[in-house]
Amino acid sequence: MNAAAPRVVVDPITRIEGHLRIEAETDATNRIVKAYSAGTMVRGLEIILKGRDPRDAWAFAQRICGVCTLVHGIASVRAVEDALKYEVPANANLVRNLMIGAQYIHDHVMHFYHLHALDWVDVVSALTADPAATSQLAQSLSSYPRSSPGYFADVQKRLRTFVEGGQLGIFANGYWGHPAYRLPPEANLMAVAHYLDALAWQRDVAQLHTIFGGKNPHPHFVVGGVPNPIDLDSDSAINAKRLAQVQDLIVRMRDFVDQVYLPDTLAIAGFYKDWASQGEGLGNFLCYGDFPAHGINDPKTLLVPRGVILDRDLTTIHEVDLHDPGQVQEFVSRAYYDYGPGKDAGLHPYDGETRLNYTGPQPPYEFLDVDREYSWLKSPRWKGKAVEVGPLARMLMMYASGNAQARELVDMTLARLGLPVDALCSTLGRTAARTLETKIFADAMQGWYDQLIANIKAGDTRTFNDALWEPSTWPDKARGVGFMEAPRGALGHWIVIENGRIANYQAVVPSTWNAGPRDPQGQPGAYEVALVGHQLHDPARPIEILRTIHSFDPCIACAVHVVNVGDRVVPPPVTVRPSPGA
Ligand code: NFE
Ligand code: MG
Numbered sequence: 001m002n003a004a005a006p007r008v009v010v011d012p013i014t015r016i017e018g019h020l021r022i023e024a025e026t027d028a029t030n031r032i033v034k035a036y037s038a039g040t041m042v043r044g045l046e047i048i049l050k051g052r053d054p055r056d057a058w059a060f061a062q063r064i065c066g067v068c069t070l071v072h073g074i075a076s077v078r079a080v081e082d083a084l085k086y087e088v089p090a091n092a093n094l095v096r097n098l099m100i101g102a103q104y105i106h107d108h109v110m111h112f113y114h115l116h117a118l119d120w121v122d123v124v125s126a127l128t129a130d131p132a133a134t135s136q137l138a139q140s141l142s143s144y145p146r147s148s149p150g151y152f153a154d155v156q157k158r159l160r161t162f163v164e165g166g167q168l169g170i171f172a173n174g175y176w177g178h179p180a181y182r183l184p185p186e187a188n189l190m191a192v193a194h195y196l197d198a199l200a201w202q203r204d205v206a207q208l209h210t211i212f213g214g215k216n217p218h219p220h221f222v223v224g225g226v227p228n229p230i231d232l233d234s235d236s237a238i239n240a241k242r243l244a245q246v247q248d249l250i251v252r253m254r255d256f257v258d259q260v261y262l263p264d265t266l267a268i269a270g271f272y273k274d275w276a277s278q279g280e281g282l283g284n285f286l287c288y289g290d291f292p293a294h295g296i297n298d299p300k301t302l303l304v305p306r307g308v309i310l311d312r313d314l315t316t317i318h319e320v321d322l323h324d325p326g327q328v329q330e331f332v333s334r335a336y337y338d339y340g341p342g343k344d345a346g347l348h349p350y351d352g353e354t355r356l357n358y359t360g361p362q363p364p365y366e367f368l369d370v371d372r373e374y375s376w377l378k379s380p381r382w383k384g385k386a387v388e389v390g391p392l393a394r395m396l397m398m399y400a401s402g403n404a405q406a407r408e409l410v411d412m413t414l415a416r417l418g419l420p421v422d423a424l425c426s427t428l429g430r431t432a433a434r435t436l437e438t439k440i441f442a443d444a445m446q447g448w449y450d451q452l453i454a455n456i457k458a459g460d461t462r463t464f465n466d467a468l469w470e471p472s473t474w475p476d477k478a479r480g481v482g483f484m485e486a487p488r489g490a491l492g493h494w495i496v497i498e499n500g501r502i503a504n505y506q507a508v509v510p511s512t513w514n515a516g517p518r519d520p521q522g523q524p525g526a527y528e529v530a531l532v533g534h535q536l537h538d539p540a541r542p543i544e545i546l547r548t549i550h551s552f553d554p555c556i557a558c559a560v561h562v563v564n565v566g567d568r569v570v571p572p573p574v575t576v577r578p579s580p581g582a
Contacts, residue, residue, distance in 0.1 A: 389489025
């Protein structure tokens with residue numbers, strides 16, 4: 001890259017998970033011509049896991065991230081179960097579905113309000129809203145009961161105290177007043193009120209994990225089932241009282257999604273339709289699939305199907321085989337790693353390597369050297385292709401495979417917004433897809449719960465299969481893959497077991513797929529392509545970059561899960577700044 005070209009740097013770009021840096025090269029009109037996505041921190045989970053008991057792997061792997069708190073636990077136990085051909089009881093499958101579903105609903109609502117909404121909602125503008133008009137607006141959109149003029153007046157008063165005290169607190173550092181904000185003051189006030197409501201709601205609904213998994217974040221799991229037994233006569237097991245609490249939590253989750261999250265998404269989207277034609281660039285989408293009706297090994301029963309869509313062609317779903325060495329591979333040609341077979345090799349995760357080799361600049365530095373290695377993220381590819389994973393991929397997959405509810409929701413959304421189906425492949429489409437899939441999973445929760453209750457009433461309370469618990473029952477060598485759909489996309493853990501111990505372990509993670517750097521062919525990753533063409537209104541306040549990158553819901557703790565060795569370089573955070581000439 002031409003070092004003299006204007007470059008806008010945003011680092012860190014995420015609000016809670018700040019190890020992602022974007023460098024965007026712009027032309028004379030402040031249009032993004034090329035973009036580079038870099039993970040700036042390295043950890044070491046895959047190295048830590050080697051040599052351990054595979055039955056313990058979930059507890060380590062789960063520490064990859066505290067946001068998608070349970071997904072690495074699930075992927076890990078599924079990997080061991082796949083390697084050992086270990087069946088889990090029907091109730092364990094249902095409890096896992098309920099826990100994964102709860103994770104989605106919690107995480108997606110939190111993302112929308114607390115990590116993404118302020119790219120679209122101007123908090124300071126809410127101060128000029130008329131609370132009575134805000135109440136009218138809210139009541140025209142939804143039956144959510146917290147919608148009186150007094151309620152909005154109270155929220156506005158709280159907000160005014162923050163602003164007048166010069167203490168925006170959680171709202172500090174926004175680009176308030178930026179002309180790219182388009183909501184009227186009343187819509188801004190309504191969204192801020194729901195931001196605050198969502199904080200309280202998310203704390204409460206996390207209890208589902210504590211009931212089934214003992215705690216949140218990082219609920220407990222077990223290879224062969226789920227850890228908490230069902231025993232209606234015990235105070236220290238899943239009993240009738242706990243099950244009634246779960247029912248209550250499911251209702252609260254669905255109510256918030258139906259009455260707040262979905263109507264807010266549609267209302268806000270209506271003001272930002274220009275974002276329905278930019279912000280998606282690869283056109284390729286990958287899902288591993290999730291939510292099995294029965295065992296994980298029958299892909300036909302997955303609520304989210306497995307497959308790949310290429311070039312936005314929804315008429316063909318390509319089959320995905322996670323064991324095939326020619327399909328999923330990770331490349332490191334532009335990442336700070338070495339590979340035994342050479343820097344340009346692609347390795348299937350069974351043969352994956354984690355050899356750290358930082359070759360980037362020493363801090364303080366102005367720019368990364370994007371012509372060589374520039375990230376701690378590897379570049380995963382499917383049959384050599386860069387693909388996008390996550391909510392948009394899942395909604396497209398459900399839509400393409402004929403899921404009736406997905407079709408109805410997508411069609412309703414497009415009709416309400418007056419947009420064509422192509423609009424899905426965009427920043428707005430990605431954010432809407434996250435909301436729509438939350439609705440599908442929230443509704444599915446009731447079905448899994450009802451089935452669990454029916455099994456218990458029929459006398460089946462089994463939650464754990466001890467048949468293969470003892471390593472003496474295992475083959476000397478085994479390997480398997482645990483897959484799932486994490487909130488941010490397709491997640492796989494590949495494990496190689498030798499003589500009862502972990503010989504190799506590789507996690508290929510959603511944000512690695514989306515945020516990874518260029519590969520040996522020079523193909524950019526999903527974030528990098530998505531930014532190309534964005535017109536920056538003001539390079540010193542690049543809200544356009546935030547909108548598109550946040551629409552993916554970046555999580556770099558997940559993506560770079562590999563301990564900083566010794567005193568190797570960790571670049572310091574820098575704030576947004578245009579490069580000279582921009
Ligand atoms: Ni740390 Fe995660 C999810 C996983 S994404 S949030 O969802 O896996 O990289
Ligand atoms: Mg990895």
